[in-house]
Amino acid sequence: MFVDRALITIKAGDGGNGITSFIHYKGKVGGGPDGGDGAKGGDVVFVADKSINTLVDYYYKTKYVAENGENGGPKDCFGKSGKDIVLKVPLGTVIKDRQTGNIIADMFYDGQKKVVLVGGEGGKGNSRFKNARRHTPHFSQTGEKTESKQVILELKTIADVGLVGFPNVGKSTILSKLTRAKPKIANYHFTTLSPNLGICDYYDNNFVIADIPGLIEGASEGAGLGTEFLRHIERTRMLVHVVDISSEEGRDAYQDYLKINAELKSYSKALSKLKQIIVANKIDVYGGEERLKEFKQKLGRGKKVIPISAITGEGLDTLRTEIYKVIQKLPPVKPLEFEEFNYEKPDKLYYEILKEGETFVVVGTLVEVLKRNVVMDDMNSLAYLHKVLRDRGVINELRKMGATDRSTIVIGGEEFELID
Numbered sequence: 498m499f500v501d502r503a504l505i506t507i508k509a510g511d512g513g514n515g516i517t518s519f520i521h522y523k524g525k526v527g528g529g530p531d532g533g534d535g536a537k538g539g540d541v542v543f544v545a546d547k548s549i550n551t552l553v554d555y556y557y558k559t560k561y562v563a564e565n566g567e568n569g570g571p572k573d574c575f576g577k578s579g580k581d582i583v584l585k586v587p588l589g590t591v592i593k594d595r596q597t598g599n600i601i602a603d604m605f606y607d608g609q610k611k612v613v614l615v616g617g618e619g620g621k622g623n624s625r626f627k628n629a630r631r632h633t634p635h636f637s638q639t640g641e642k643t644e645s646k647q648v649i650l651e652l653k654t655i656a657d658v659g660l661v662g663f664p665n666v667g668k669s670t671i672l673s674k675l676t677r678a679k680p681k682i683a684n685y686h687f688t689t690l691s692p693n694l695g696i697c698d699y700y701d702n703n704f705v706i707a708d709i710p711g712l713i714e715g716a717s718e719g720a721g722l723g724t725e726f727l728r729h730i731e732r733t734r735m736l737v738h739v740v741d742i743s744s745e746e747g748r749d750a751y752q753d754y755l756k757i758n759a760e761l762k763s764y765s766k767a768l769s770k771l772k773q774i775i776v777a778n779k780i781d782v783y784g785g786e787e788r789l790k791e792f793k794q795k796l797g798r799g800k801k802v803i804p805i806s807a808i809t810g811e812g813l814d815t816l817r818t819e820i821y822k823v824i825q826k827l828p829p830v831k832p833l834e835f836e837e838f839n840y841e842k843p844d845k846l847y848y849e850i851l852k853e854g855e856t857f858v859v860v861g862t863l864v865e866v867l868k869r870n871v872v873m874d875d876m877n878s879l880a881y882l883h884k885v886l887r888d889r890g891v892i893n894e895l896r897k898m899g900a901t902d903r904s905t906i907v908i909g910g911e912e913f914e915l916i917d
């Protein structure tokens with residue numbers, strides 16, 4: 498089954514907890530602290546892999562959770578880090594945040610890697626809180642917890658050329674003749690239900706052609722197969738617009754041409770602006786030459802038409818050369834241009850207060866940030882520290898937990914008194 502869109506839930510691993518523990522010697526009590534740190538949780542990583550061409554795996558399995566970090570152990574044992582979870586996706590997969598629709602990554606290059614969710618940090622064990630004055634800290638830090646997220650995976654095929662046209666005009670037949678691809682071909686509408694890709698050799702060069710399901714009038718309103726699959730030619734460099742010149746289906750090639758262009762335009766302005774090569778297929782059918790003349794007349798002088806017969810092979814060499822000539826002048830296929838969206842850790846400035854008697858230790862990422870930004874023997878810097886603690890609610894929280902002016906407040910290894 499071909500799946501080109503999936504909604505999945507991902508979660509990075511939680512950080513393991515640090516533990517509180519003391520050294521035990523045989524027959525001796527009162528050993529120092531030896532509680533080890535908890536370990537970091539695993540990340541959620543996406544990797545683009547050219548050997549995959551559908552998102553079908555993500556249709557069947559929709560929840561992906563990285564391993565949690567282990568808790569610390571006694572004897573200063575650190576926990577084991579949680580394993581990352583690696584999700585392989587086809588080239589051209591766009592990862593979006595479900596909630597905002599923001600683009601997180603365009604997995605464009607083979608082997609491209611993107612860490613979408615970072616595992617939680619491990620908590621510190623009690624041996625980390627020992628200092629000259631505090632020999633036996635009875636507290637340790639919990640690991641950082643992570644949140645699950647929903648992401649949308651959307652495949653935007655990477656190809657140089659896109660084949661567009663009504664159903665049954667011979668798009669898949671053309672692909673099968675220009676490349677080694679073997680798409681399904683049949684004399685009915687909507688034979689092609691999902692994109693087919695093929696590589697067309699041109700001397701020492703080659704280019705990739707994408708064949709997509711046929712479009713019909715009103716596709717943008719959901720008629721036929723709708724326009725969803727146009728996503729697969731959105732990033733092509735040019736289009737080959739195929740019309741059926743046989744009129745076997747009683748349709749007029751020129752009207753078809755106008756209708757397809759209108760559908761492209763209502764889907765996306767950018768798509769409708771792509772350079773097109775107009776191809777009149779099935780020229781082998783009786784009366785083809787005459788209808789070709791008529792078609793050209795209606796199109797007007799400025800427009801070039803390449804008549805071909807995908808069945809007999811007539812005109813295919815000309816078409817191949819023409820495509821090559823056009824794409825050579827066009828910029829290569831590029832990844833999407835977008836403002837990259839990254840998930841913030843939920844508790845980027847999180848803190849926790851650990852209490853032991855009259856000592857209160859503030860720990861967490863907030864403290865790490867402060868440690869980097871505050872110079873302890875500078876008055877201005879200390880005023881800043883105080884302001885941050887007040888604004889972040891740390892001082893209120895300390896009061897609530899029973900801290901008084903006589904308490905010792907430990908922040909980043911430094912001791913303070915509580916002032917409002």
Ligand SMILES: Nc1nc2c(ncn2[C@@H]2O[C@H](COP(=O)(O)OP(=O)(O)OP(=O)(O)O)[C@@H](O)[C@H]2O)c(=O)[nH]1
Nearest residue numbers: 664665666667668669670683687688689711807808
């Ligand atoms: N006589 C003639 N028949 C052709 C030619 N090219 C394709 N056909 C026939 O037209 C029918 C449709 O061909 P496909 O290649 O499946 O058409 P398509 O545009 O891919 O159709 P959808 O996938 O349904 O959109 C088949 O029966 C082909 O054999 C041609 O040059 N001449």
Ligand SMILES: [Mg+2]
Nearest residue numbers: 668669688689
């Ligand atoms: Mg087809």
